[in-house]
Amino acid sequence: MKIKNIIIVVSIMIIIYSLLITESRNPLIVDDLHPQYSCDELTEKSDVLYITPLLNNDSILNYPQWCAEMKSLNKTFGLHGIIHQYHELLEPIEEEDLKEVMTIFEDCFGYKPRLFRPPYNKISKENKVLVERLGMTVYSKTYLLHPYCHCQPYSWMKILNIIIGC
Numbered sequence: 001m002k003i004k005n006i007i008i009v010v011s012i013m014i015i016i017y018s019l020l021i022t023e024s025r026n027p028l029i030v031d032d033l034h035p036q037y038s039c040d041e042l043t044e045k046s047d048v049l050y051i052t053p054l055l056n057n058d059s060i061l062n063y064p065q066w067c068a069e070m071k072s073l074n075k076t077f078g079l080h081g082i083i084h085q086y087h088e089l090l091e092p093i094e095e096e097d098l099k100e101v102m103t104i105f106e107d108c109f110g111y112k113p114r115l116f117r118p119p120y121n122k123i124s125k126e127n128k129v130l131v132e133r134l135g136m137t138v139y140s141k142t143y144l145l146h147p148y149c150h151c152q153p154y155s156w157m158k159i160l161n162i163i164i165g166c
């Protein structure tokens with residue numbers, strides 16, 4: 001009886017883990033991409049990459065070679081926040097600031113961003129309306145619903161990357 005219970009629990013865990021892995025590849029998302037960070041292997045195998053155009057006030061336009069390389073990969077790119085501050089999309093934001101990073105994105109990739117992922121998956125109703133009005137689709141599914149990878153994981157995020165084999 002005890003062994004039977006162990007088998008049931010292990011089976012359920014295997015099923016949950018398989019679901020997590022399957023969902024994470026549907027598509028494989030990588031967050032926090034910026035030329036300051038290097039995650040070439042992960043970039044290569046990912047499907048959708050979310051860019052932080054102004055990380056630490058360092059514009060991706062300072063790296064034209066990087067922009068050219070990214071474009072040549074033929075991946076899907078999206079916008080990942082403005083300067084990627086903690087919960088920045090929960091606070092009221094300036095439309096001009098959002099437009100500025102959209103322009104930076106466009107100048108790098110050659111097209112306007114159509115996908116938007118708020119840092120930490122947090123966005124207020126007002127900001128969501130604004131982002132959508134500017135022509136982007138908000139994708140803010142949490143890790144448990146759609147596990148994703150971090151280009152430059154730190155502390156516990158490293159574990160999240162390992163769990164789904166980033």
Ligand SMILES: [Zn+2]
Nearest residue numbers: 031032119120
């Ligand atoms: Zn992020």
